[in-house]
Structures are given as C-alpha cells and as structure tokens.
C-alpha cells in the first residue's frame with residue numbers, strides 16, 4: 001500500500017508519492033509517450049529582487065509580502081533541492097505528473113530507477129549530474145565565483161520581451177588589478193566596507209539569442225535579464241563583491257557569503273590569502289575573457305528543415321569535459337517534427353506557443369499563479385531518448401512554438417561544436 005504525502009503549496013493541494021517511484025515513473029512516462037510532464041518549481045532568494053520575467057502574476061513574486069523573500073528563479077528538471085531556508089516543500093525539486101493525479105519527486109525517480117532515468121552514467125554521477133534553471137533579477141548579481149561548479153547562460157528573447165540592449169554581465173578583472181588589490185578588496189569586504197569590485201571587471205553587453213560559458217574560479221556578476229542556466233547539480237558559490245544594488249541604493253551582502261567553502265578554522269591574514277588564491281588571477285585578467293567564453297549561436301543545418309529551426313546556444317567542454325549543453329528550437333505555425341537527440345536524459349522547457357509533445361499538450365502561458373500546474377516543462381528519460389525521437393506539433397496557426405532542450409554530461413561527444421575557449425591559442 002502506497003501512502004501519499006498531502007502538501008499545501010500556495011493555492012494547490014498536492015498529492016506527492018515517493019513510494020514505488022521506480023514503477024510509477026515508468027508508468028507515467030509510458031502514458032506520456034516516453035515523455036514526463038513536470039510540475040513547475042519556483043525558487044526564492046533572500047538576497048535578490050525579482051525581475052518579473054518568469055510570467056507569474058505580479059503579486060505572486062512576493063509570497064511573503066513586499067518585505068519578504070521573493071521569487072527570482074524557476075528550476076527545470078532538477079533532482080536536487082534548493083538550499084534557501086524558505087521552508088517551501090520541495091523547493092527547487094522537479095515533480096512528475098502521474099496519470100492517476102499524484103506527483104512523483106524526481107529525486108525518488110532518479111535514485112529508484114537510475115537505469116531508466118539516467119542510464120549507465122548514473123554510476124559515476126550518483127544522480128543526473130545537471131539541471132537547468134531560469135534566474136531573473138531586478139539588479140545585476142554581485143561579482144562572485146564557483147569553486148567547483150561551471151555554469152552557462154542562454155539569453156532567450158521570448159523570456160525577455162521588454163529587453164532594450166542595456167544590461168551587462170561583469171566578467172573577470174582588468175589588467176591593473178593585481179593580487180594586492182584583490183587582497184585589499186577582500187579585507188574591505190571583511191570590514192564591511194564597499195569594495196566596488198564590479199567596477200574593476202570587464203563587461204559583456206547582453207545580446208538576446210547568444211550564450212555564454214562561465215568556468216569555475218572566474219568572477220562574474222550576471223546581468224539583470226532572464227537567463228536560462230544549465231549547470232552542475234551542486235550549489236557552491238562565493239561572493240567577492242561586498243555590496244549590491246537595492247531600491248534604496250546599495251546593501252551589504254554580509255561576510256558569510258564571502259566565507260563559503262573555506263576550510264575550518266582559517267582566520268585573519270591566512271583567510272585573506274586563501275580567498276585571494278582561490279581566484280584564478282591569470283584567467284580572470286585575460287584580456288580576451290569575453291571573446292573566449294561568448295557563445296554565438298550555431299545552427300544545426302541538418303536538423304533545421306520543414307519549418308523547424310534548431311541551434312546550439314550552450315556548448316563547449318571546459319578542460320575537455322562535456323558537462324552540459326543547451327539548444328533552442330523554433331517550430332513554425334502548423335508544422336510538426338520529430339525531436340531527435342542523443343541517448344541521454346533531456347530537459348525541455350517551452351518559452352512560447354502551444355502544441356503537443358508525444359502524448360502531452362503544450363501551452364506557454366502568462367499570468368501564472370504559484371502552485372498552479374503548467375504544460376511547458378518536460379523530461380525525456382534516458383530509456384525513452386535511447387529509443388528514438390519524440391513527435392512535436394505546433395497547433396497554432398499564427399505563432400511559432402519555441403523551447404530549449406538541455407542535456408547533461410557526456411551526451412553529445414564529438415557531435416558538439418567547439419567553444420572559442422577550446423580553440424583559442426593560449
């Protein structure tokens with residue numbers, strides 16, 4: 001006898017069933033024609049303000065009222081929880097719809113049926129190894145880095161309908177910024193003084209329809225635009241910029257965001273020196289840091305025919321490792337196609353239009369309410385991807401059907417285009 005967990009999530013009463021996920025997820029995929037439909041997972045951060053490009057109704061960006069934490073992310077196809085402290089059940093985690101009306105948590109499905117969901121790579125990854133998210137902030141994020149987690153961005157015009165070519169992402173450091181200046185900047189942060197680190201960075205002006213790859217240990221402060229961000233399935237980060245913009249001017253981030261992922265017991269000047277040495281100064285000061293990591297779209301000419309257009313937006317292998325990738329497609333009004341891809345778990349997120357995918361309806365809507373089930377996010381498990389393509393139909397007579405597909409480690413191999421950072425002479 002399986003027992004469901006009854007969860008009140010905002011306006012919805014959800015029935016979540018973890019027991020027997022190995023069987024229920026396979027039944028759900030079979031009913032969906034190989035494709036799993038996802039319940040949306042919105043995430044709130046205490047140190048961010050929403051840019052309101054996630055298609056929620058205005059009031060729902062602030063579940064705790066105007067002074068509480070606010071929604072600035074939506075996670076897609078995640079088998080891990082977000083670590084926010086907001087107290088929302090399953091925040092960040094993806095859930096699949098079962099035809100009997102209950103939801104299956106993706107972590108239970110992945111660990112219960114690893115061969116079906118992830119395939120042989122599960123044994124080395126211990127999970128899916130990746131997920132995709134949208135983040136969307138009112139102001140740029142502070143200059144920060146990730147000790148172990150590379151990430152990449154897709155700038156999707158369908159999720160930035162009001163964008164005016166006016167936002168920058170800060171990257172790396174200028175040539176004059178030496179280790180002593182970096183150490184002073186860390187000391188200022190520790191003392192609670194504004195270190196203005198972002199003003200010493202190079203900048204990328206965001207152009208919609210492009211991508212960007214951010215390797216580990218590179219300082220970056222993502223622009224205030226809706227960004228689709230494939231990444232590793234871990235949440236390590238460390239802020240080096242002390243203050244960020246807020247409606248009243250600037251606000252101090254607090255030292256705990258600087259001290260993340262440090263060895264126990266490190267203090268004083270030893271801590272300062274460790275924080276400096278964790279920044280890869282040579283690569284941060286590379287004058288071509290923007291050109292090397294900017295990802296111009298690469299059209300898949302073979303796949304793009306019969307009203308279907310498909311292009312690479314996130315590609316490249318840092319240090320030779322394929323960690324994730326993302327392609328954006330557009331299907332013309334009334335057209336249909338068969339989505340093909342590698343034998344690997346695939347996360348699909350639609351950003352415009354309506355139609356069908358395998359046995360599911362697709363609809364991208366605005367004015368979403370928190371807790372409302374949607375028809376715009378899907379996962380193709382490894383076993384179904386291995387069997388071949390998935391039928392996609394645009395049922396609109398006037399609008400394109402637009403979406404992204406995202407894959408994890410070692411999905412494409414030699415079929416993936418090379419990023420500039422792989423071919424640039426050192």
Ligand SMILES: [Fe+2]
Nearest residue numbers: 144146151220
């Ligand atoms: Fe980041």
